[in-house]
Amino acid sequence: MKDATEVTKSKEAKPAVRDPEGVRRDILTVAMEEFSQNGLSGARIDEIAARTKTSKRMIYYYFGDKEGLYQRVLEEAYGKVRGGEHDLELDGLDPIAALDKLCRFTFDHHRANPDFIRMVMVENIHHGRHMQMSKTIRDLNQPAIEELEKVLRRGQAGGLFREGLTPLELHWQISALSFFNVSNSATFSLIFGGDLFTDEGQRRLSRHAADMVLRYVLRPDHLGSIPTGNS
Amino acid sequence: MKDATEVTKSKEAKPAVRDPEGVRRDILTVAMEEFSQNGLSGARIDEIAARTKTSKRMIYYYFGDKEGLYQRVLEEAYGKVRGGEHDLELDGLDPIAALDKLCRFTFDHHRANPDFIRMVMVENIHHGRHMQMSKTIRDLNQPAIEELEKVLRRGQAGGLFREGLTPLELHWQISALSFFNVSNSATFSLIFGGDLFTDEGQRRLSRHAADMVLRYVLRPDHLGSIPTGNS
DNA sequence: TGCGTTATGTACTAATTGGTTAATTATGGG
DNA sequence: CCCATAATTAACCAATTAGTACATAACGCA
Numbered sequence: 358m359k360d361a362t363e364v365t366k367s368k369e370a371k372p373a374v375r376d377p378e379g380v381r382r383d384i385l386t387v388a389m390e391e392f393s394q395n396g397l398s399g400a401r402i403d404e405i406a407a408r409t410k411t412s413k414r415m416i417y418y419y420f421g422d423k424e425g426l427y428q429r430v431l432e433e434a435y436g437k438v439r440g441g442e443h444d445l446e447l448d449g450l451d452p453i454a455a456l457d458k459l460c461r462f463t464f465d466h467h468r469a470n471p472d473f474i475r476m477v478m479v480e481n482i483h484h485g486r487h488m489q490m491s492k493t494i495r496d497l498n499q500p501a502i503e504e505l506e507k508v509l510r511r512g513q514a515g516g517l518f519r520e521g522l523t524p525l526e527l528h529w530q531i532s533a534l535s536f537f538n539v540s541n542s543a544t545f546s547l548i549f550g551g552d553l554f555t556d557e558g559q560r561r562l563s564r565h566a567a568d569m570v571l572r573y574v575l576r577p578d579h580l581g582s583i584p585t586g587n588s
Numbered sequence: 589m590k591d592a593t594e595v596t597k598s599k600e601a602k603p604a605v606r607d608p609e610g611v612r613r614d615i616l617t618v619a620m621e622e623f624s625q626n627g628l629s630g631a632r633i634d635e636i637a638a639r640t641k642t643s644k645r646m647i648y649y650y651f652g653d654k655e656g657l658y659q660r661v662l663e664e665a666y667g668k669v670r671g672g673e674h675d676l677e678l679d680g681l682d683p684i685a686a687l688d689k690l691c692r693f694t695f696d697h698h699r700a701n702p703d704f705i706r707m708v709m710v711e712n713i714h715h716g717r718h719m720q721m722s723k724t725i726r727d728l729n730q731p732a733i734e735e736l737e738k739v740l741r742r743g744q745a746g747g748l749f750r751e752g753l754t755p756l757e758l759h760w761q762i763s764a765l766s767f768f769n770v771s772n773s774a775t776f777s778l779i780f781g782g783d784l785f786t787d788e789g790q791r792r793l794s795r796h797a798a799d800m801v802l803r804y805v806l807r808p809d810h811l812g813s814i815p816t817g818n819s
Numbered sequence: 820t821g822c823g824t825t826a827t828g829t830a831c832t833a834a835t836t837g838g839t840t841a842a843t844t845a846t847g848g849g
Numbered sequence: 850c851c852c853a854t855a856a857t858t859a860a861c862c863a864a865t866t867a868g869t870a871c872a873t874a875a876c877g878c879a
Contacts (some may be wrong), residue, residue: 645829848851
């Protein structure tokens with residue numbers, strides 16, 4: 358059972374006896390789990406080291422100190438969930454369908470990446486102190502706004518969407534619904550029961566979140582065009 | 589400057605030389621700041637003790653251990669923000685105005701209590717592990733749902749609101765918008781700039797959040813009745 | 820006024836934990 | 850084949866930090 362996960366047999370790329378990049382990735386992967394699970398101060402370097410194929414010394418060799426590792430993990434987290442929006446090819450869809458698709462994608466994508474969500478939660482607890490420098494992260498989120506802006510413009514040009522809407526605020530709203538769903542599921546379900554977090558409940562929430570955004574955006578005379586959600 | 593905050597002069601209730609309840613409250617207050625600022629594992633008992641008028645020994649005397657203190661602080665946080673909804677006297681308003689008021693209240697209330705928000709964030713990082721027992725917390729949130737349910741029923745009875753809406757889901761949506769606004773302000777403003785978090789930006793968000801909920805709830809033929817928001 | 824109980828101050832400890840020192844081995848270029 | 854450099858190992862350390870032992874002082878009640 359233990360040998361099943363060994364990479365010994367792979368001779369395709371790495372010599373196995375020394376594999377710096379593999380070690381780096383190994384550390385990052387384990388560290389992401391540890392940090393997202395326990396926070397910055399809750400995470401234990403020894404624990405990370407133990408669950409790695411390598412040793413504690415290597416962590417410091419590659420990442421300097423705990424904060425350095427945390428920062429790289431944070432960047433990694435943002436990087437892992439980037440893009441996606443662009444692959445949706447929203448341009449091919451009518452604005453309503455496009456916005457609907459974008460909302461559902463965002464909702465589901467957040468849901469599929471709880472580790473990322475937790476890293477962002479942790480970082481917010483720290484007032485975003487470790488993000489101030491990394492320009493990388495800033496750049497990664499720009500596409501989301503741009504896609505949204507294009508859809509919005511098209512919808513407004515076609516007389517479907519209301520005027521006076523801004524992409525940033527809309528992104529904020531979509532993010533709020535999608536993020537909260539994951540970030541607060543523990544306390545929310547403890548207080549109100551877990552009905553909203555079953556598969557069926559989540560499907561409903563996803564549909565209704567998109568529904569909410571569309572009803573917010575659409576001109577009243579086009580409310581009839583809202584997708585049913587059973588697609 | 590230091591004497592200004594002393595309670596020495598008050599002879600109304602407590603003897604000042606020994607004041608168990610005051611000491612308890614002092615500890616809880618400081619601990620709330622420390623925990624909400626640094627999380628459970630990031631918080632330092634010594635730091636809490638130092639910023640208290642009393643000593644570390646007292647913390648253990650009254651709260652047993654770190655987790656015990658954290659748990660009491662968490663309960664305290666929920667208790668401090670409870671109620672409120674009931675004082676809004678929504679029954680006296682028409683359903684649309686009532687829902688609008690409830691949304692804005694929730695939004696502003698969250699915004700006014702960042703320490704509470706942060707405690708909930710921290711607790712979610714810990715998967716709500718420390719909340720499982722305290723029935724108190726569960727009870728505190730029931731009123732919010734009940735108020736919402738009453739408004740919803742009235743709106744539906746009057747043919748203003750759509751059918752098929754549930755109070756719980758609506759509460760989830762309102763909470764999501766209100767909570768995210770505070771919880772993620774650090775990372776969000778670092779990525780997208782602080783425009784949404786100026787006084788003016790927050791007024792707009794509050795208005796638009798309520799707007800969003802109303803547009804979601806209202807039957808299309810009543811969308812004209814949405815409050816302007818300049819009340 | 821005496822006395823059990825509650826509250827508090829001082830000093831200490833045991834364990835955890837982030838980080839390091841120094842020696843060793845592989846690697847790849849000349 | 851040699852050697853500078855990158856990668857890795859193993860043992861070690863100093864500081865932090867949650868938690869305690871013990872003595873003692875105030876309280877309130879009889």
